[in-house]
Amino acid sequence: MKTLRRIAARTLVVALPVLYIVVSTAGTGHP
Amino acid sequence: MRNLSTPHSVAVRTASIALGVFVSDAVSKAAAPALVSLHGGLGFVLPIQNAEYSFGIASASLPLMLAASALGILAFGGYTAWSATHGGLPAWIPGLLIGGGAGNLIDRLLFGAVHDWLDLGKVVVNLADLAILAGLAGYLASVALHRRAESRLERL
Numbered sequence: 001m002k003t004l005r006r007i008a009a010r011t012l013v014v015a016l017p018v019l020y021i022v023v024s025t026a027g028t029g030h031p
Numbered sequence: 032m033r034n035l036s037t038p039h040s041v042a043v044r045t046a047s048i049a050l051g052v053f054v055s056d057a058v059s060k061a062a063a064p065a066l067v068s069l070h071g072g073l074g075f076v077l078p079i080q081n082a083e084y085s086f087g088i089a090s091a092s093l094p095l096m097l098a099a100s101a102l103g104i105l106a107f108g109g110y111t112a113w114s115a116t117h118g119g120l121p122a123w124i125p126g127l128l129i130g131g132g133a134g135n136l137i138d139r140l141l142f143g144a145v146h147d148w149l150d151l152g153k154v155v156v157n158l159a160d161l162a163i164l165a166g167l168a169g170y171l172a173s174v175a176l177h178r179r180a181e182s183r184l185e186r187l
Contacts, residue, residue, distance in 0.1 A: 013174055016107045017167050023096075023103040024132040025085040025163050026145035027156040031077075 038116040045112055048126025049133065056134035056158040063148035075150050082144040085160075093143055100139065104132040111170060120173050127166030134159035 063078040083090040090096070111125035134157070138145045147155040 016110070017170060020103045020107040020128070020132070021163065021167060022084055022089055023099045024128075024135055025156075025160045026081045026083070026135050026139075026147065027085045027154050027160050028079055028081045028147045029086055030150070030153050030155060031079060 036118070041116045041122050042112070044122035045115055045126045045129070048123055049130035052127055052130025052159070052162045053134050053137075056131065056162070057137075059158050060134075060138065060146040060148060063146065066148075076148055077150040077155050078146060078148045079155055080142070080144040081147055086154075093139070097136065097139055100132065100136045104129060104136065108132055111166075119177070120170065124166050124169040124173065127162040127169070131159040131162035131166065134162075 063076055066073065066076040067078060082093075084096070091099070108125060108129040111120055111128055114120045115122050115125050135145045138159075145157065145159075147157050147160075149156050149158070149161075
């Protein structure tokens with residue numbers, strides 16, 4: 001249970017920032 | 032030396048940094064078109080609009096994109112701000128993340144697209160994007176340092 005919780009926490013630590021980059025930034029490739 | 036940071040002072044610092052990022056981003060976006068007339072944008076100003084997320088990685092209807100961005104700020108911005116007030120992160124990290132996220136969110140809300148203007152060669156971005164990337168780099172570095180300290184303590 002403790003291991004599962006640790007894996008879930010570590011996944012969130014990486015997944016949340018990645019999601020945040022996707023929904024918050026708006027860079028464009030050079031036209 | 033005593034640490035004089037209280038949750039309130041950290042919250043004020045976070046809000047001040049977020050506001051500073053938001054205002055700088057809005058002013059630079061508004062000034063970009065005028066800068067183009069100066070020597071062709073000085074070689075790094077190229078105002079364009081992006082109605083999608085970064086590099087077209089995802090797109091949806093505008094209300095859905097606005098809701099996802101707002102939810103992102105509430106969830107991740109809120110989490111990092113909470114963590115900062117509890118001593119887990121420096122205040123500049125949620126400040127940059129929330130200020131940058133809010134800058135692009137308001138841009139989308141008002142104009143239906145985000146204004147990019149800073150031409151970095153292969154990509155065109157804005158100050159909000161840079162603030163978010165800097166905040167994120169700080170967040171990941173902070174988490175990594177925290178983990179290292181934890182595993183050192185476990186070995187003792």
